[in-house]
Amino acid sequence: MSAAAPTHAGPTHTGPVGGSPTARGRSGTGALPSVLALGLARTGIELKQFFRERDAVVFIFAYPVIMLAIFATVFGQDGATVGPEPGIPFAQYFLPGMIATGVMLSSFQNLAISIAVERDEGGLKRLRGTPMPAVSYFIGKIASVLISSLVQMALLLGAGAVLFDIDLPTTAGPWLTFAWVFGLGTATGAMCGIAFSSVPRSGKSVSAVVIPIVLVLQFISGVFFVYSDLPTWMQRVAEVFPLKWMAQGMRSVFLPEQAESFEVSGSWQHPMTAAVLAAWLLASVVVGAKTFRWKRRDDG
Amino acid sequence: MTPDVAVHVRDLHKHYGAKRAVDGLDLTVERGEIFAVLGPNGAGKTTTIEILEGYRHRDRGEVRVLGVDPWGGDRTWRSRIGVVLQTANDQAELTVAELVHHFSRYYPSSRDPEQLIAAVGLTEKARTRVRQLSGGQRRRLDVALGIVGRPELLFLDEPTTGFDPEARRDFWDLVAGLRDEGTTILLTTHYLDEAEHLADRCAVVRDGRVVALDTPSALGGRRAHDAVVHWTEDGVPRSRPTDSPTAVVAQLAARFAPGEVPGLEVRRPTLEDVYLSLIGEGRTTLTDATTSPDLPDQDAQDARTAETTEEAVR
Numbered sequence: 275m276s277a278a279a280p281t282h283a284g285p286t287h288t289g290p291v292g293g294s295p296t297a298r299g300r301s302g303t304g305a306l307p308s309v310l311a312l313g314l315a316r317t318g319i320e321l322k323q324f325f326r327e328r329d330a331v332v333f334i335f336a337y338p339v340i341m342l343a344i345f346a347t348v349f350g351q352d353g354a355t356v357g358p359e360p361g362i363p364f365a366q367y368f369l370p371g372m373i374a375t376g377v378m379l380s381s382f383q384n385l386a387i388s389i390a391v392e393r394d395e396g397g398l399k400r401l402r403g404t405p406m407p408a409v410s411y412f413i414g415k416i417a418s419v420l421i422s423s424l425v426q427m428a429l430l431l432g433a434g435a436v437l438f439d440i441d442l443p444t445t446a447g448p449w450l451t452f453a454w455v456f457g458l459g460t461a462t463g464a465m466c467g468i469a470f471s472s473v474p475r476s477g478k479s480v481s482a483v484v485i486p487i488v489l490v491l492q493f494i495s496g497v498f499f500v501y502s503d504l505p506t507w508m509q510r511v512a513e514v515f516p517l518k519w520m521a522q523g524m525r526s527v528f529l530p531e532q533a534e535s536f537e538v539s540g541s542w543q544h545p546m547t548a549a550v551l552a553a554w555l556l557a558s559v560v561v562g563a564k565t566f567r568w569k570r571r572d573d574g
Numbered sequence: 575m576t577p578d579v580a581v582h583v584r585d586l587h588k589h590y591g592a593k594r595a596v597d598g599l600d601l602t603v604e605r606g607e608i609f610a611v612l613g614p615n616g617a618g619k620t621t622t623i624e625i626l627e628g629y630r631h632r633d634r635g636e637v638r639v640l641g642v643d644p645w646g647g648d649r650t651w652r653s654r655i656g657v658v659l660q661t662a663n664d665q666a667e668l669t670v671a672e673l674v675h676h677f678s679r680y681y682p683s684s685r686d687p688e689q690l691i692a693a694v695g696l697t698e699k700a701r702t703r704v705r706q707l708s709g710g711q712r713r714r715l716d717v718a719l720g721i722v723g724r725p726e727l728l729f730l731d732e733p734t735t736g737f738d739p740e741a742r743r744d745f746w747d748l749v750a751g752l753r754d755e756g757t758t759i760l761l762t763t764h765y766l767d768e769a770e771h772l773a774d775r776c777a778v779v780r781d782g783r784v785v786a787l788d789t790p791s792a793l794g795g796r797r798a799h800d801a802v803v804h805w806t807e808d809g810v811p812r813s814r815p816t817d818s819p820t821a822v823v824a825q826l827a828a829r830f831a832p833g834e835v836p837g838l839e840v841r842r843p844t845l846e847d848v849y850l851s852l853i854g855e856g857r858t859t860l861t862d863a864t865t866s867p868d869l870p871d872q873d874a875q876d877a878r879t880a881e882t883t884e885e886a887v888r
Contacts, residue, residue, distance in 0.1 A: 304682035304683040305682055306649050306650065306653060306681075306682050307679060307680065307681075307682070311679075312679065312680065315676060315679050319668065319672070319676050322667075322668060322672065323665065323667050323668060326667035326668075326703075327667060392664060395662060395663045395664040395666075396659060396660075396661070396662030396663065396664050397662065397664025397665055398664075399629070399659060399662070400657075400659060400662055400664060400719070402629065403627060403628075403629075403652070403655075403656075403657030403659065403720075404652060404657075404677065404680045404681075404723070405649040405650070405652040405653040405680050405681060405723070406680045407649060568629075569629065
């Protein structure tokens with residue numbers, strides 16, 4: 275028999291499988307790990323996986339930087355600026371939009387695609403068969419997105435400051451605004467991504483469904499164009515979605531005070547921004563909790 | 575039900591529209607046994623197993639897994655079972671060691687990750703990313719992740735599909751080792767030899783019901799089936815179904831004495847033959863799928879006619 279052959283190079287599997295049999299008595303041995311501890315463990319493993327998917331990392335991190343470079347260069351030729359004299363340099367004007375778009379990429383697009391693929395590959399079903407609670411899984415997703423988004427922000431702001439001489443805010447006020455717009459925007463994007471991941475029929479079709487949505491939102495939300503230059507009907511459409519509000523919130527952080535008067539409403543509309551983002555966050559939590567699937571659609 | 579029962583299923587029903595995927599299925603798995611569920615694709619095996627694992631709801635029937643209704647099984651219950659699903663390709667960028675360590679954190683009293691990796695024979699691959707593993711290595715990792723929490727009951731769904739023979743043999747040793755530790759194992763498989771080698775008992779499922787349940791050697795009344803004695807005479811293969819193969823062989827031996835009976839074999843229906851007849855795809859004869867030792871092909875001792883042979887044996 276092959277199991278006894280001396281040439282057999284493989285392992286032998288006789289005997290107890292890991293650990294002494296006497297340790298089997300489970301009654302009273304150890305409590306289930308806490309939801310938070312597992313959430314942190316999930317965060318670690320999610321970050322590891324994210325940073326090892328090199329093509330996705332490069333795309334998500336480089337895309338806003340490259341877009342900023344292209345748009346600032348094309349529109350900013352010969353020192354053109356936005357608004358009445360002295361005007362705002364195009365690089366500075368586009369930076370907030372690219373930050374907003376970066377948040378959407380690393381939260382919404384990243385999770386919508388990665389969870390759909392995970393579901394398709396059987397990873398979610400495997401997790402469902404373990405005592406890991408669903409809440410820990412979502413903590414891991416959201417925390418890892420927050421961390422990767424922070425890295426992305428650092429890169430984007432660094433590139434803006436170094437390559438395009440953009441003056442970053444030096445007072446606490448704008449950074450406080452940045453913190454809540456970024457935090458709320460990332461959480462909203464992440465929850466929308468989790469909810470949206472159940473929409474595509476399979477992991478193969480998910481990019482084809484998600485990327486057009488992301489692109490259209492970028493064009494109508496004032497990421498690539500000056501928002502006030504867009505047709506009114508397009509502004510109305512964009513107002514429904516979070517990206518417009520994130521971009522506007524970021525403009526309030528990175529543009530000088532005079533730019534507030536360029537806004538369509540003549541105001542940064544912070545309360546409205548918070549309200550729209552919070553509404554999307556709440557809606558996506560409710561919808562996501564109802565529709566989240568651990569198994570593929572064709573798997574019953 | 576008693577504490578000695580790991581899985582208890584009575585009159586289980588699951589319908590999808592007009593299709594009755596599971597249609598009145600009964601099943602009892604005792605603690606400490608390896609129980610194999612056999613059946614063709616679409617027989618209701620996977621649906622049943624997934625109901626037991628808590629992945630699917632049932633329409634009707636009584637189900638207890640380790641004394642708990644799996645629909646609504648909580649974390650404590652999940653920590654007592656282990657699930658090894660059919661092929662998955664997830665988490666390809668993590669290493670074997672990372673995954674086993676990570677999953678070990680889900681359970682209240684886990685196995686030691688390093689010892690477990692060694693036990694499934696992946697020590698040399700511990701730092702290798704999952705995408706670089708072979709199919710068999712990947713499967714052993716799946717099992718490691720399924721048993722890291724010391725489950726009382728392990729579900730193995732078609733665990734060796736695509737394995738080479740040696741890898742399967744290793745895998746069987748691994749599973750048998752788990753049983754020896756006291757783990758109850760519920761196995762589904764397409765491979766009859768796997769069921770025969772591993773299982774203490776087998777159930778054959780067809781059209782959403784159990785159509786036979788017994789030890790592999792007794793399944794479908796296999797012991798009672800006629801044996802068939804085969805030999806070669808005048809270069810012509812002969813065979814004779816009988817209830818008493820020993821007597822037939824003795825007669826043949828006497829007739830061919832002092833030489834060998836050419837091509838002598840005694841065959842009984844294999845598990846596969848029984849299985850195929852149970853699921854309604856059986857061949858008319860129960861004798862043509864056997865494996866038997868090659869007998870040395872000796873010259874016929876003398877020339878007898880077919881008629882006399884029949885006579886003599888009769």
